[in-house]
Amino acid sequence: MQWEYKVVNIKAKAKGFITQVPDTHELEVVLNDLGRQNWELISCTLGSTTSMASSHSQAVLKRPR
Template sequence: MQKWEYKTVKVDAKGMLGGVVDVQEFDGLLNQLGQQGWNLVSVFDTNMMIHGTSREIVAVFKREGS
């Protein structure tokens, strides 16, 4: 039976009204975790602000466990 381990990473959106993620920084995070064997499963926002913007997103990763 295949076993998985999971990792969640919070990414803060920047700016006065929120909703702006540093794409280069996020790409770097994705590449770094990918080199460690983590696969991106899902990304979602957690803090809906006025006008539908968000101050934080969460990325969920998984990789084969032992």
């Protein structure tokens, strides 16, 4: 079986001046939509909550070609 892959990035929301919080609600909405399109989540990482740099969550999904 051959697979196709998709990588999804969701930016963190700023909370205060320094702290960034991963937007898990937005990630959930995106993952549910992709699940309806037969994408399967295979990996997910949440961004740092202490960095001043732009942070994001990343999900990797797959589905049969």
